[in-house]
Amino acid sequence: MTKIYIDKEVCKGCRLCIHLCPKEVYEMSNQRNKKGYIFPEAKHPEKCILCKNCEINCPDLAIYVEED
Ligand code: SF4
Numbered sequence: 001m002t003k004i005y006i007d008k009e010v011c012k013g014c015r016l017c018i019h020l021c022p023k024e025v026y027e028m029s030n031q032r033n034k035k036g037y038i039f040p041e042a043k044h045p046e047k048c049i050l051c052k053n054c055e056i057n058c059p060d061l062a063i064y065v066e067e068d
């Protein structure tokens, strides 16, 4: 299974990763980081196809995806 790392303290909650993931891996959490932004969680990492759309397009470089 793919490993997906999200640096929640860097995330600004823009939701781009949620919209760009073709496999609906992400959902927004119900938690806020220290800056007050709601950040996403990788709820379905088993669906990931390692396209890296999320990692490449996150404007804050908050996501890192790798093969396990
Ligand atoms: S694209 Fe990056 S900054 Fe935007 S919600 Fe996702 S992890 Fe956070």
Ligand code: SF4
Residues within 6 Å of the ligand: 004, 020, 021, 022, 023, 024, 025, 026, 047, 048, 049, 050, 051, 052, 053, 054, 055, 065
């Ligand atoms: S690598 Fe692709 S499939 Fe996997 S979580 Fe990111 S956007 Fe979704």
